[in-house]
Amino acid sequence: MSTETDTDAELNSAEPSRSASRPARDVERRIDRRSLLRPGDGPMVIFEGVTKRYGTDVVGLEDVSLSIEAGEFVFLVGPSGSGKSTFIRLLIKELDATEGTVIVGGRDLGKMRRSKVPYLRRGIGCVFQDFKLLPGRTIYENVAYALEVTGDAPRAIRRKVPEILSLTGLSDKSDRLPNELSGGEQQRVSIARAFVNHPRLLIADEPTGNLDPDTSIGIMQLLYRINRTGTTVIMATHDRDLVDKMQMRVVALEDGRLVRDERSASYATVEP
Template identity: 80%
Template sequence: MVVFDEVRKIYGPDSVGIDRLSLNIEHGEFVFLVGPSGSGKSTFIRLLIKEIDPTEGTITVGGRNLNTMRRSKVPYLRRSIGCVFQDYKLLPGRSVYDNVAYALQVTGESPRGIKRKVPEILSLVGLSEKGGRMPTELSGGEQQRVSVARAFVNHPRLLIADEPTGNLDPETSIGIMQLLYRINRTGTTVIMATHDREMVDKMQMRVIALEDGRLVRDQRQARYARADEGPVGSSPAR
């Protein structure tokens, strides 16, 4: 689904985003991307949606080479990738329903298709009753659910979440995680960048750890920290 081959992204002489990163994420996987701030997680995600281009190396998403992809094709790439962000990135001044509908309008979906699909996805994320609300009238967790609904309404094969629980309390975070897990079970590849140690430890999924733009660990059914590093601040018996 996602292949990075010797990818480098250099912002400036002293600023390296990603350094010689090679990895392969299979279709249907659930992957945690971990690492301290500035380790290159955001760069990784921005490269995936071709917001920026790599300095060196090749990136392939869903069999499409991003290096040779023309600018005009980028919108179509993004429609095949759902994105969830820490700050939700909802369209202000639009109701929950309209925010989700926008992702469908963009693809040229018919009004009838929109009327059918939006309520469907809103009920999936548990917001059936709040379609008419404005984003500002919702709690953080609810806004993030709208964001997930919008990301998933086109049934993309890849869903990227950048610190989706970063602004949420633990209980609300679990709800969002369950949602992402369910989406993954439908066959969608999920890549989630996070700092949430507890969540990663609980889920026991593949963990890709970055540090200073370099891959330091890529482990299946893993925890946030390496076993021999010892748990920091959380009990090992979870």
């Protein structure tokens, strides 16, 4: 794929090399924006005995405990209804755990005030199966919106958006509307938007669910390259081929329970 010509080195170096010449105030702002996720080498995500019930008897997650280190790439696998989406919605505090503790970037989400949630989300990039782009806005405006909400200066926005669009291979699409783009391109926009703030955690919920296998690989590569910059990536999927190909950490859920957590693993355990 021609848009994949950007190298990992480019993606890695893009941020530090520019921030060196950036005014100090701008840097301060960027740190402030992410302040809700505490920096450091500790675990990015900790689940401790997390249970989520909808109503009284519908179980979303049942007593899940795990820890995800900063910089990891984790596949969250399992059939539909196994609790993958619940897991992800707990991470961005769209839901609250019924029992147990969810800690993201050193923050206990159970103790976080509602009013802080927008600031939490600015530190987490989100990618969804249905892209969730703003329909009436161009690609450029969609990506810029994520920066507008953080109060970025117009000048910074004009610099960052073309930068991320070129990294995701969308430079020539910036004036198009989302519905004029293919599914794969829309998903790239959604990733560009999620990554434009350079979050320390990126969550992808079935990002390849609506895409054909070839396009899926492109998206996968993009997420992998983002992970190589040090960003923790959690990707929920049931794309068996993709998971098998990557051989990363796999967390498997079934009926809301954690049934497997393996490093460098495949989608399913190989039967002996």
